[in-house]
Amino acid sequence: MACQLSLEEVWRDVGDGRVVCYLPAELQEMVINYGMTSKKALECYGAKFLARAHTCRKVCLPMKDAMDGDAVHWYLAVIMLDDKQVHLLDSYPSKKRQRSRRNAVVTMIEFLDGLFEDLYRQVEPTLDPPVLEKFSLTIPSIPEQRHESDSGVWVCS
Template sequence: MYAWYLNLSVMYDKQRRIESKSCFLPTDIQAGLEKYVYTADSVFNDYRFSYLRNAYGCNKDGKHWYLAVVMMELEEVHLVDSAPRANNNEFRAKTVRHMMNFLYDLFRRLYFELGTTKDLPNIRGFQVISPDGVPTQENKFDGGMWVCLWMRFLDNLARYDVGPCGDVDRMRLALDLVGGPQNAKLEKVNRHAHEHSTAWKNMILKDMAVMRGDAYF
């Protein structure tokens, strides 16, 4: 859901002529790749990719979330993990490598359709590395939040220095999804929020009036 929102944000920014370097692959694509549900052709019909500097693949193995960041200019793939474990790193790197093969097919399809003469980047040969200085989570349930924050702010980060995650970040993520201009039902959401706020305010005023012994109509 958050990857979908961020892709819409990129489209919205382009309409306002704001440059963005990011493209976000939804998490269900990675899950589908492992089950051979998705092919490059089927995904390409839904996601029209441009040649961007960075493409971000969000990955899940088991119950843990981490992030693969494809650095097109550096020819590297950064495996960014807020809870790294030595016994899982090799498995996650293999999962990321599987995604690189998929992205290569995706770009090959794109180049063929556009008839471009640019050299196709050898994404399959990019080195997978775990960057230094990545902060780690302090609990066992915030992996998804870290991934969302990295995705949200990575265009503006020199390093992966976000966190720690708190309730404010969770609320901001919810507001991003619900209150963004891309939400087709934003007007309805705002109307219900106003009605709820008004009802809550009236209830407080009524309770205060009762406590003072005032008549309340």
């Protein structure tokens, strides 16, 4: 998970019906490499991943970066709808790959704007969807991986 919710946050979310949405890991690849449209994404993922997206307070979007050779690195974009921010969480930052990772997130934000517009039109036509392109993109400081083959999660005994 992108973050561990405190018990207070869990009860707040349960009480007001707002949820954290987790988008599928393959969505980025389908959009960037295969040109998936927002309408097709709603058709493919709507029931399982997007049925309550109009009630989200956070959207977690896994991102994949094909590095040199066969190496693949996963990072996470967390869209904080209430704060109007997008956090890019990367446990293995790379100056060489920073621009391409950031550009991939921006591309996905543009895609999600269309997706939210289509979704709101279907389920909540009286509400305006969030305009994610206007959100600020931040890269918070998080623990880093020691090398490319670990996950950045350290277990202490």
